[in-house]
Amino acid sequence: MEAAEKVFAEAGFGGATMQLIADMAGLPKANLHYYFATKEELYRKVVARIFEIWLHAADTFDNAPGPVEGIGAYIDAKMDISRRHPFGSKVWASEVMHGAPVIQDYLETTLREWTAGRIAAIQRWIDEGRLAPVDPRHLLYMIWATTQHYADFGHQIETLNDGKPLSEKQWKAAKDSVKEIILRGIGADATPV
């Protein structure tokens, strides 16, 4: 599964070959087919696993006393996922970019509900005057886009960092920068209770 995640991320669904995945996992191709009947089935399971992790990051959102903690923790969580699961993030991005042929049902059910719930929560904070009156939907998109950018475009970022991966310190700086700009951008830091 991990081998598959990596290969799918690096080569895309079309570019990935069962042989390559099998080699990377140290298995004969036929044995891989024993566990996963088809390439698509394997791919679907890889994507589903990522979606789970991704949804799980939202827990922080719910148990927060206010927008600064909630959104701040959510950004932290998503940045951590980008760092720890860059391959998964890429597979997800690839899948959505190609029109989500495999996980369209997830988008229409789970993701749609999840999004509606979070938008409502943000709107509540706005109504309470704890956030500037921004459009919650676009705020969410911005958080998704920015945090996932550090995984999906990690190669570009690395190149612009003199070819070296971000250090521990740089990751922290990135997290803080993202949080700072977004939280100030929605007027959240200006109202520390």
Add this chain to the structure above:
Amino acid sequence: MEAAEKVFAEAGFGGATMQLIADMAGLPKANLHYYFATKEELYRKVVARIFEIWLHAADTFDNAPGPVEGIGAYIDAKMDISRRHPFGSKVWASEVMHGAPVIQDYLETTLREWTAGRIAAIQRWIDEGRLAPVDPRHLLYMIWATTQHYADFGHQIETLNDGKPLSEKQWKAAKDSVKEIILRGIGADATPV
């Protein structure tokens, strides 16, 4: 070229076939090979074309009197590109996600220089007290990520918009939201001259 851009965007490099591109362009496959010797050559030209458009959007940055106009116009330009060239954006994203095997040299030369220049410009504004002291690099990443998200993840956004593409009005709202949050996030709107 347009057909290729679309096919590469929808299927990825590996998933795209010369036959498909040829069909979409209304050409026999052999004729396509007459103009583009190999699939990779065609792909390289598609990517290069996008990169040009992408760099061109930066012009707005330079001729601006201040950060609000400069960054605001840059965001506008990038949002417009996402809307008008969604396929190109996807191809670019795909290329970078797969480690930029084809355009690594661009990243190391043109993009690196371009980025350094913009970072310097932003830093100048910060030094002049016209912007909050944010990290210019991460600000740039946020702008790239967010604006391109509307192209690359357009399918997801569409799904979350009841399956309908964003209307003229919604695009304007998106642009305004992005600008509002980012500009406020960097303390730019608070200093209207």
Add this chain to the structure above:
DNA sequence: TCGTTTTCTGACCGTATGGTCAGGGTTGAC
């Protein structure tokens, strides 16, 4: 120990793909 179920594997197959090529059209200069 023996039979049965599960796990594994090398060899194989049909298909689709990137790319080639010989030759037929078309155009335009003189």
Add this chain to the structure above:
DNA sequence: GTCAACCCTGACCATACGGTCAGAAAACGA
């Protein structure tokens, strides 16, 4: 009208891929 340069195309390869299968190992239960 002729010739050369360029443009176009159907038919054709070699390869690589996803997937199959017969049967060998291994694991397990009694």
